[in-house]
Amino acid sequence: MERTFLAIKPDGVQRGLVGEIIRRFETKGFTLVGLKFLKVSRELAQQHYDVHRERPFFTGLVEFIISSPVVAMVWEGDGVVASARKIIGATNPLTSEPGTIRGDFGINIGRNLIHGSDAPETAQKEIALWFKDEELVNWQPHL
Numbered sequence: 683m684e685r686t687f688l689a690i691k692p693d694g695v696q697r698g699l700v701g702e703i704i705r706r707f708e709t710k711g712f713t714l715v716g717l718k719f720l721k722v723s724r725e726l727a728q729q730h731y732d733v734h735r736e737r738p739f740f741t742g743l744v745e746f747i748i749s750s751p752v753v754a755m756v757w758e759g760d761g762v763v764a765s766a767r768k769i770i771g772a773t774n775p776l777t778s779e780p781g782t783i784r785g786d787f788g789i790n791i792g793r794n795l796i797h798g799s800d801a802p803e804t805a806q807k808e809i810a811l812w813f814k815d816e817e818l819v820n821w822q823p824h825l
């Protein structure tokens with residue numbers, strides 16, 4: 683079954699949107715298989731955003747991600763990677779559609795509330811970076 687990695691960023695936590703954001707994936711029907719609340723180390727933040735290392739916003743992005751706690755999650759379900767990206771909305775909240783998380787709650791590209799893996803291969807790498815195998819719960823809802 684496909685899995686994706688999602689992280690509610692410091693702005694999502696600080697604005698009290700953790701419950702609202704998790705609700706959107708729960709009510710869609712995806713299955714939560716990993717969840718933790720943590721202050722991210724600089725090393726983890728740099729590894730997670732390694733693909734953006736040469737971008738001018740990289741340093742600020744890393745400083746922001748380590749500035750206060752995040753909620754890291756793994757969700758499971760058919761097509762969950764692409765579907766979660768739709769639920770999250772476009773990277774820049776100024777252009778994300780209403781009804782998406784970023785479209786409903788954000789206006790700033792550097793404070794776009796949540797990260798979601800962009801492809802199944804990226805999801806596998808990000809899940810391995812953020813979670814140990816024993817931190818993931820293998821289960822199926824009986825519905």
Ligand code: CMP
Nearest residue numbers: 734739743773791792793794796797798
């Ligand atoms: P995310 O989905 O976490 O992946 C990379 C992040 O870089 C992105 O969300 C934004 O938060 C951030 N980002 C992308 N472009 C910019 C930008 N021009 N200025 C600041 N941050 C950016």
